[in-house]
Amino acid sequence: MILDNRGLEPPQPMMRTLAALETLAEDEILTIINDRRPMFLYEQLEELGYLQRTEQQNDGSYKIEIFR
Known part of the structure; x- marks a missing residue:
């Protein structure tokens, strides 16, 4: 599942991510x-038992893979 949060103001990206989880x-x-x-x-993910990998992209955005 891919969730594109670019262009959203906080806290929308985090709320959308937690809902998708x-x-x-x-x-x-x-x-x-x-x-x-x-x-x-990151703190929320740790509390929920998720791991993550973060990679900055060439356009300056961040790709975060979240998994158990």
Whole structure:
């Protein structure tokens, strides 16, 4: 599942991401694309038991893969 959060103002990207995680199956990966590094999201993911990989893209956006 890919969620493009570019162009949204906080807290919309985090709210959309957390809502998408509620529908994520155990073996699925949620990929989000954000304009900025989601610093506050990382703490939430850790509390919920998720892991993540963050990679800055050539256009300055961030691709974050979220999984268990």
